[in-house]
Amino acid sequence: xxxxxxxxxxxxxxxxxxxxxxxxxxxxxxxxxxxxxxxxxxxxxxxxxxxxxxxxxxxxxxxxxxxxxxxxxxxxxxxxxxxxxxxxxxxxxxxxxxxxxxxxxxxxxxxxxxxxxxxxxxxxx
Numbered sequence: 001x002x003x004x005x006x007x008x009x010x011x012x013x014x015x016x017x018x019x020x021x022x023x024x025x026x027x028x029x030x031x032x033x034x035x036x037x038x039x040x041x042x043x044x045x046x047x048x049x050x051x052x053x054x055x056x057x058x059x060x061x062x063x064x065x066x067x068x069x070x071x072x073x074x075x076x077x078x079x080x081x082x083x084x085x086x087x088x089x090x091x092x093x094x095x096x097x098x099x100x101x102x103x104x105x106x107x108x109x110x111x112x113x114x115x116x117x118x119x120x121x122x123x124x125x
Contacts, residue, residue, distance in 0.1 A: 045072040046075065072101070
């Protein structure tokens with residue numbers, strides 16, 4: 001599983017990529033030439049007003065990707081909205097108790113399968 005050490009901006013999404021043996025320009029060339037799979041981890045808590053738009057924007061990024069949405073026990077209807085989101089590349093995970101953003105991220109990281117891991121906040125439009 002990749003570790004988040006270096007940051008790149010691709011299509012207005014910050015990408016975290018790990019490889020300490022190469023410099024940044026080489027990383028960007030690898031990213032652009034090899035078309036790696038992105039794992040986009042979206043932790044959410046009470047984001048019913050933004051979750052649909054966030055997922056739409058992430059789906060529009062022109063890379064192979066998986067989207068991992070972790071609901072941290074929302075109580076405003078976010079959970080129901082996530083359940084209605086469709087897509088073969090979307091994984092939906094639900095905490096039964098509010099554990100905080102760090103725990104939501106750790107839950108998401110356990111399910112990534114991509115070459116590059118991206119964290120996308122659920123309220124950042």
